[in-house]
Amino acid sequence: MTETVVSYARSPLEQLEPSRFWHTFSDMNKVVQGPKFVVSEAQGVWLWDDNGDRYLDGTASLWYCNVGHGRAEIADAVHRQLGRLDAYAVYGDFANAPALELSERLASHAPVADPRVILTCGGGEAIDSAAKVARQYWAVRGRPERVHLISRTGGYHGLNGFGTSIIGMDRFRTGYGPLVTDTSVVAHDSIEELEAEILRVGPERVAAFFAEPVIGAGGVYAPGPDYFARVAALCEYYGILFVVDSVICGFARLGNWFGIERWGVRPDMIVFAKGVTSGYLPLGGVIVSGAVAEPFWNEPGHPLHHGTTYAGHPTCCAAALANLDILEREDLFTASREIEVQLDSAVRTLATHPMVREVRSGVGVMAAVELTEEALAAGITTAEIFQESRARGVVLRAVPTALLISPPLVIAWEQIEHLVSTLRASLDAVAQRHVD
Ligand SMILES: Cc1ncc(COP(=O)(O)O)c(C=O)c1O
Incomplete structure (x- = not known):
């Protein structure tokens, strides 16, 4: 032979x-x-x-x-999970153990009051989820005119529909015809400009404000020392939902779980992805405060008609759990x-x-x-x-x-x-x- x-x-x-x-x-x-x-x-x-x-x-x-790359522990966890339950959707009352465990674990560390966790396949999808939850929250609260979304120059929020519409870099917005309407961008470092924009639009029309703890892809811009305390106060005063995009800043890149803890504020929603699995498998999500979840969870007749096929994918969640084990153990x-x-x-x-x-x-x-x-x-x-x-x-x-x-x-x-x-x-x- x-x-x-x-x-x-x-x-x-x-x-x-x-x-x-x-x-x-x-x-x-x-x-x-x-x-x-x-x-x-x-x-x-x-x-x-x-x-x-x-x-x-x-x-x-x-x-x-x-x-870091090449962690056998994550590969082994993925292999074990694929052998037990490869994938199964989580619509309706379906769930799986890794998605449940991951949600509890993320909630236990999040600087969000009474948190609930929506899982997605990545950051851009999570941003779109957060934007839709914000708008629908106001709609079910009887304030359907509260749709306006404000974001910051240099802010990058992925390239899905809402993300493209609120991104703070014009070159990513052009060439697609009309985007999601009722959005605007303010200078990343100016609390005065943010308040002026809220007043221009009318606070009763503003649904949410989106910000990265440290702007990443837009060029690494850290906030001034009291910027986020003032943002949180402003959002609370005008009743605007404060959404933190921790897709880059989460999972120890800023030395803590979601980055925003460094400024001691508690947002209404935190968007995460990337470091949650260290990228071994795609996963993202939104941590939503109990107050925002309230009408969806505690009142009949408000189903959230939003989700994707692979949300809560058990194998991706198993990768995340093994990744979080490493982050904590080391x-x-x-x-x-x-x-x-x-x-x-x-x-x-x-x-x-x-x-x-x-x-x-x-x-x-x-x-x-x-x-x-x-x-x-x-x-x-x-x-x-x-x-x-x-x-x-x-x-x-x-x-x-x-x-x-x-x-x-x-x-x-x-x-x-x-x-x-x-x-x-x-x-x-x-x-x-x-x-x-
Ligand atoms: C801050 C931030 N938000 C959202 C996203 C979008 O994440 P994805 O590329 O997983 O859709 C990114 C991606 O780089 C990001 O940096």
Whole structure:
């Protein structure tokens, strides 16, 4: 018998070229022209591409891999759950043990009064759920005119219907025709502008205000020290629901469960996703206060006609439970506070670089390195710096004017130093190229 030598390196992918895979959130016109960056393996803070080259994951994928990659414990929990009950929907009175346990566990940690938990498949879906719950809450309370949703500049709330409509970055809103109406965006750092907008719309027409604890994808902007206390007071005064989007800030990225605890306020709803499973499987949700749930739960005739097929998916919930076990057992909450300080001290050394306008860091394990207007005007792009850094073995995230950093919460000091020194070398190399 002749032995067949099977090689799994590249050949199946090469045969598929040119690929028909449409990368979301991408300019396919550019992507289709170059080779793909195929991620093949990951362990801890490291990634390997299909050539076997290693990279530091400086962004925890898309802000989600808080416990680091390759945790056998989560894989085992998923395997066990698939063997017992793969999936079953949770409409009507159907439930499953992992969804029930996860809801209790999240509720027990949430800074929300008498919480109830809606589960979804991700963050954008959870934002849409929160917006619909907010509007329907007012409708069933006999105030159907209370529909207006206010959000903040730089706020990113996913790209579903409501998320696209309240996003604080115009480039994500255009080209889709009319979006959800009765929404507006105010400056992320101005309580005065928020109050003026509430008064302009009429408080009796405002349903909810949406805010991230620290703005993430919009460029890492932390709030002023009393911003959220004043927001909470304003929302309470005008009877507006206060919805916190903790999709990035939750699950230890800010050193606590939902990020917002750092400012000591109790919102009406908290939206979560990403770090709840560290991305091992897709999951998100909304934690809703008992007061908002009240008419739906305690009064007849108000069914919430909203939900998705895979909400409460038992296998995704099993992944979340195993992930939360790791977060708690390894106390990644405390580790995160230490990494926050280390990352801040390391990344701040870039503030004096001639191409850097500003470094934003120091609240949570997240940072932004903003380029100067001169560098951008000279044609230097963050995409170029991102490419340079990746070629040197560190994956960062490029937004129009800044490089974003949000590593897994298991990153070591030497790895932070490596990340920052690679970014510095990449800035230097790109600057040099533009001089030459
Ligand atoms: C703050 C915030 N909210 C919502 C979302 C949307 O989550 P998803 O991409 O899972 O729909 C994101 C995604 O990055 C986010 O950063």
